[in-house]
Amino acid sequence: MEHVRDLTLLPKAHLHLHFTGSMRPSTLLELADKYGVRLPDALTAGEPPKLRATDERGWFRFQRLYDAARSCLREPDDIRRLVREAAEEDVRDGSGWLEIQVDPTSYAPLLGGMIPAVEIILDAVDSASRETGLGMRVVIAANRMKHPLDARTLARLAVRYGDRGIVGFGLSNDERRGMARDFDRAFAIAREGGLLAAPHGGELAGPASVRDCLDDLHASRIGHGVRAAEDPRLLQRLSDRQITCEVCPASNVALGVYERPEDVPLRTLFDAGVPMALGADDPLLFGSRLAAQYEIARRHHAFTDQELAELARQSVRASAAPEEVQAKLLAGIDHWLTG
Numbered sequence: 001m002e003h004v005r006d007l008t009l010l011p012k013a014h015l016h017l018h019f020t021g022s023m024r025p026s027t028l029l030e031l032a033d034k035y036g037v038r039l040p041d042a043l044t045a046g047e048p049p050k051l052r053a054t055d056e057r058g059w060f061r062f063q064r065l066y067d068a069a070r071s072c073l074r075e076p077d078d079i080r081r082l083v084r085e086a087a088e089e090d091v092r093d094g095s096g097w098l099e100i101q102v103d104p105t106s107y108a109p110l111l112g113g114m115i116p117a118v119e120i121i122l123d124a125v126d127s128a129s130r131e132t133g134l135g136m137r138v139v140i141a142a143n144r145m146k147h148p149l150d151a152r153t154l155a156r157l158a159v160r161y162g163d164r165g166i167v168g169f170g171l172s173n174d175e176r177r178g179m180a181r182d183f184d185r186a187f188a189i190a191r192e193g194g195l196l197a198a199p200h201g202g203e204l205a206g207p208a209s210v211r212d213c214l215d216d217l218h219a220s221r222i223g224h225g226v227r228a229a230e231d232p233r234l235l236q237r238l239s240d241r242q243i244t245c246e247v248c249p250a251s252n253v254a255l256g257v258y259e260r261p262e263d264v265p266l267r268t269l270f271d272a273g274v275p276m277a278l279g280a281d282d283p284l285l286f287g288s289r290l291a292a293q294y295e296i297a298r299r300h301h302a303f304t305d306q307e308l309a310e311l312a313r314q315s316v317r318a319s320a321a322p323e324e325v326q327a328k329l330l331a332g333i334d335h336w337l338t339g
């Protein structure tokens with residue numbers, strides 16, 4: 001019988017995980033109880049809600065669930081708990097490096113403003129990292145539904161805290177709204193301040209949204225990016241420039257971007273030489289964490305262990321982890337294959 005390697009032991013970097021979306025379902029229930037928040041049934045049912053974000057109503061419903069969960073994070077202790085548990089879950093899944101994505105604007109009102117919110121989040125990341133041994137950094141994400149001036153303010157704040165653990169700048173929410181170009185100044189501020197540009201694109205909108213991220217925002221990573229699979233020339237471009245797509249297979253299926261796990265174009269991207277970093281996106285809402293994404297590649301796309309190891313290497317190389325951390329993770333990946 002052939003030996004089946006355990007994917008939770010494969011060292012990897014986790015580059016696409018949203019703050020509230022990383023919460024354990026049991027923690028959400030406890031916090032809702034603590035604050036007397038009545039959660040929508042979809043969040044208490046004990047299984048991932050059925051969502052279809054490919055139409056605007058479905059996306060709106062997804063955002064409403066997300067907002068309900070976020071409304072249960074009110075005190076610094078809640079933030080510390082969320083981050084520590086996210087780190088613990090990641091370690092359990094073989095992650096050796098986590099870049100967690102957050103828009104502090106959403107938490108600022110309850111935490112005393114933007115600066116305190118950022119400081120609380122960064123302190124929580126420091127402690128979680130120390131307690132679990134997991135290397136952790138933060139990607140600050142602007143919201144496309146808000147004014148581009150807000151994004152600029154956020155970019156300046158992110159740059160200012162660059163040496164405290166912020167490594168990237170993102171752009172999230174409905175890709176079908178507004179233009180990436182509206183956020184070009186914010187991204188210029190972030191890039192000039194030494195942050196990597198990692199906007200969402202090519203999830204709800206097609207290849208053009210990925211091109212916009214490259215042309216207008218000079219992205220060095222793309223959140224999702226899977227819809228690039230519809231355009232061979234774009235795939236070639238991503239491959240030539242080694243732009244990593246943070247691909248989240250379970251999320252794509254949960255949100256209806258693809259019907260079934262086997263429809264997510266993992267093979268197309270992999271064979272085209274586009275680097276990928278598999279991510280869980282919002283485990284709270286989609287019901288699966290990091291290792292499960294690699295499991296999808298193995299089970300539904302017949303990735304061999306050599307190929308899974310290569311996926312893990314791609315995630316590490318695309319991370320903002322210091323060289324010595326990357327070297328250690330890459331050695332661990334080799335060991336996973338040969339050990």
Ligand SMILES: [Zn+2]
Pocket residue numbers: 016018172200223281
């Ligand atoms: Zn995302």
